[in-house]
Amino acid sequence: MVSYIIRRFFAGLLTIWAASVLSFLIIQLPPGDYVTSYIAQLQSTGSVVSAGEAEALRIQYGLDQPIYMQYLRWVGLMMRGNFGMAMEYNRPVLEVIGDRLTLTMVISLAAVIFIWAIALPIGIYSAVKQYSIGDYFFTFLSFIGVAIPNFMLALIVMYVSFKYFGVTSIGGLFSPEYMLAPWSWAKVWDLIKHLPLPALILGLAGTAELVRIMRANLLDELRKPYVTTARAKGLTKTRVILKYPVRAALNPFASTVGYIFPFIVSGSIIVSLVLSLPTVGPLLFKALIAQDLFLAGTILLLLAVMTVIGTFISDLVLMWVDPRIRLES
Numbered sequence: 001m002v003s004y005i006i007r008r009f010f011a012g013l014l015t016i017w018a019a020s021v022l023s024f025l026i027i028q029l030p031p032g033d034y035v036t037s038y039i040a041q042l043q044s045t046g047s048v049v050s051a052g053e054a055e056a057l058r059i060q061y062g063l064d065q066p067i068y069m070q071y072l073r074w075v076g077l078m079m080r081g082n083f084g085m086a087m088e089y090n091r092p093v094l095e096v097i098g099d100r101l102t103l104t105m106v107i108s109l110a111a112v113i114f115i116w117a118i119a120l121p122i123g124i125y126s127a128v129k130q131y132s133i134g135d136y137f138f139t140f141l142s143f144i145g146v147a148i149p150n151f152m153l154a155l156i157v158m159y160v161s162f163k164y165f166g167v168t169s170i171g172g173l174f175s176p177e178y179m180l181a182p183w184s185w186a187k188v189w190d191l192i193k194h195l196p197l198p199a200l201i202l203g204l205a206g207t208a209e210l211v212r213i214m215r216a217n218l219l220d221e222l223r224k225p226y227v228t229t230a231r232a233k234g235l236t237k238t239r240v241i242l243k244y245p246v247r248a249a250l251n252p253f254a255s256t257v258g259y260i261f262p263f264i265v266s267g268s269i270i271v272s273l274v275l276s277l278p279t280v281g282p283l284l285f286k287a288l289i290a291q292d293l294f295l296a297g298t299i300l301l302l303l304a305v306m307t308v309i310g311t312f313i314s315d316l317v318l319m320w321v322d323p324r325i326r327l328e329s
Helices: 002-028 034-044 051-061 067-079 093-128 133-147 150-165 185-194 196-222 225-232 237-243 245-255 257-267 269-275 280-290 293-321 323-328
Strands: none
Touching: 002 067, 002 293, 034 051, 034 280, 067 293, 093 133, 093 196, 093 280, 093 293, 133 196, 150 196, 150 269, 185 196, 196 245, 196 269, 225 237, 237 245, 245 293, 269 280, 280 293
């Protein structure tokens, strides 16, 4: 077990390094750089930037150097716990991300808990009660959840809240009086009260997908001979279903944790814009448009880290639910 964790740790480090290289290269693919975008923005307001000023800006941000030198500089800063300067904000990246990263992790964790808490029992019910009215109802809801984009659901919720309940604003994670207030237990409680709605909207598509996965896997397990043998030996129906087929059906279900974490963050960009959520999604969107190397690269690197962590957690869950994997390891 320890050797397995050590191997996965070093493999995760290698994956994160490869992701940092790819993300840095992808940001460099569009023509121009941050200074080009900055000059275009100034020119749209009527300002004029000379060639000398543009070159001075490139030297200031290190954009006059080759790509590999810029990457090595970024890696060197990261080794010292510094992710560089966010060019658009002229502040360190960690200061710009700040609380947004924490709030993004909180929303992601709430959405994952919502997905598992809803998808697992519904998937089991749909498989056990195959072709029942409840199965058809949840199947219909699953297809609706997969078909409707998250941002469309956010717009529908906002429209219904305003038209029928008179709520002028349902966005954000804090009440107005707590938005700029320092952290306290009252602010934490206010955050908890605002979490269900974004968790519901962000987790709906993942819930619908996992319901279908759990239903299909459990139906396949319920038709296997060992289930018939267990029933023939007199075990109760609940014990037969929960102890054996459900655990076997959890394998593909648990393996989805690896992509749920980054999917929630990357898929929440438009939802965050619609609901005015203070997450890193809108920051990533603006950084990619402005070609802000260090800010966009850091956020993409964090997505890679979340993918690695999620995959590691899913592997541990698989080893826990399936003894065969423990024996093979």
